[in-house]
Amino acid sequence: MIDIYSVLFNKIIAGEYPANIRLKEEVLSAEFNISRTPVRAVLQQLEQDGLVQISPNKGAKVLPFSADEIEEIYEIRKSLELLCLEISAPILSMQKLLELKREMITNLNKEDVKIHADLDAKLHDYLINSTGKKRLIQMLNQLFRLIQKFRSLGFMQKDTKESATKEHIEIIDAISMRNTVLAKELMRKHIDNSKMIALGQLYKF
Amino acid sequence: MIDIYSVLFNKIIAGEYPANIRLKEEVLSAEFNISRTPVRAVLQQLEQDGLVQISPNKGAKVLPFSADEIEEIYEIRKSLELLCLEISAPILSMQKLLELKREMITNLNKEDVKIHADLDAKLHDYLINSTGKKRLIQMLNQLFRLIQKFRSLGFMQKDTKESATKEHIEIIDAISMRNTVLAKELMRKHIDNSKMIALGQLYKF
DNA sequence: TAATGTATAATTGTATACAAATAAATTTCA
DNA sequence: TGAAATTTATTTGTATACAATTATACATTA
Incomplete structure (x- = not known):
């Protein structure tokens, strides 16, 4: 779980996601072969880093890192x-x-x-x-x-x-x-x- | 969920928990009549506020607010x-x-x-x-x-x-x-x- | 007795199932 | 046609079940 955090963290910093793109829990689950539960925890961490923004019922979107x-x-x-x-x-x-x-x-x-x-x-x-x-x-x-x-x-x-x-x-x-x-x-x-x-x-x- | 966050937040600020006391997910679940899933999310928020410390497999403990x-x-x-x-x-x-x-x-x-x-x-x-x-x-x-x-x-x-x-x-x-x-x-x-x-x-x- | 090992219980971590909300597609009707 | 309403699909939120880990209680042995 710490692993998928740092992978996502580095990808965002490196600008590998277009700004404002939505990170869907299910997609990440499939990508990393884990369930949505730890994915959600990771997204919350990334929000605290100021790298994504989470809106209720709308999920997480990548913030620009310019x-x-x-x-x-x-x-x-x-x-x-x-x-x-x-x-x-x-x-x-x-x-x-x-x-x-x-x-x-x-x-x-x-x-x-x-x-x-x-x-x-x-x-x-x-x-x-x-x-x-x-x-x-x-x-x-x-x-x-x-x-x-x-x-x-x-x-x-x-x-x-x-x-x-x-x-x-x-x-x-x-x-x-x-x-x-x-x-x-x-x-x-x-x-x-x-x-x-x-x-x-x-x-x- | 936002509610139990602010309740816990204020209780900790007000010093209603002894420092270093452990916040058990199940206890909070019962107290607020919700499942452990949103409780865990709240504890993560409180960790980012610097009000609790979460250790892997050991859970959350209240940090002193002096x-x-x-x-x-x-x-x-x-x-x-x-x-x-x-x-x-x-x-x-x-x-x-x-x-x-x-x-x-x-x-x-x-x-x-x-x-x-x-x-x-x-x-x-x-x-x-x-x-x-x-x-x-x-x-x-x-x-x-x-x-x-x-x-x-x-x-x-x-x-x-x-x-x-x-x-x-x-x-x-x-x-x-x-x-x-x-x-x-x-x-x-x-x-x-x-x-x-x-x-x-x-x-x- | 004190230290160590083992079994049991308690707690956290993850997966899955279902509910609620949102978004997309379709239908209805002027 | 095109706007509104309805249905369907998608996605997030929560509850629950199970797995993994840690803490506790108990037993064993020196």
Whole structure:
């Protein structure tokens, strides 16, 4: 059941369904060889992701997932992640920050896309999870799932790998100096840059 | 089905269930005289509200809804509503703003709690909906549902009615002057004040 | 007795059957 | 013909039955 969820999730993100097309329970049941009951549960999950809209007695239709959507998600992400930074920056351990910085420097010029995508996730996840705010963490994770494809694709270009990691280092430095205002300003720019890179990847779908 | 959702929703918000208590499908079915199928759907909704946690094969348990939760929700709300303001402030119509201001002034000294609660909702909803950002709107509406009880209770005290409405007027004025920075600063303080008032109402449960 | 294993009960997960609502096709009548 | 009414088909909503999993109670053994 978790499986058919992620299959549908990825298909919608990838734009494999025409916008506003109706997802009929029976059709999906047949397609995945399961009954309608778990299909309905999956459709409800997708509705909460904002990927489909369910109307009473009319079923689920696929919502458009366009550049506007990605733009909006990045703006929301920025607001929430800046809130995270405000909360976590003053309490992060110097040791962990230095460790992260060392890792960033070590891998600055590496080619492997996965290394950079993982490092990116590691820093952001650390800042977010350190807040200990369960709702905030859950909301950001949900947003990340929606844009994860675009995030990793962004690291395909060599210069974005390097510039993103440099921005990470600057952010870590600002936090280490306990300069939260500067850290937030750098993070704001960093997420704006990420947004532009993500939008640049859109044509690939 | 929508009915049993709101009943359970309100019971959890009101703290009528001990934290971590398990909500068994069969028990709820019997209680509401419906089958387990719609009960399961409702529990999934409540999970998305962050009010229960569902674990595979273990069912749903009620999550604690404490002062910490309310504090966190207000902080998230503040971040997202400031984003809304940034987007909508430059494009709001002078006419509608003046109309709202007039309404605020007219009702400034009214006793009726409902009048003030409605005015509060009217302004905030206006600023939020004018952004046209569907996800942002949906997220804020979900947060509002969680704190609505505390919002209205806050207007029971006479001085909060008046001060909140005065803050609304100041915010409208700043927007009218197209001074978004000032509007955001005033909104930040306004939501912080609302948070304190909401937290002050907590003991009533 | 305490720990482990086994049987039983309770609970969740899924499939299927039927009811209710909606959409599509057909008929009726001006 | 064409609009309204009626019937039929399709689809979603709910109830129920059964399967799979987890929790509990009991028995066994060291």
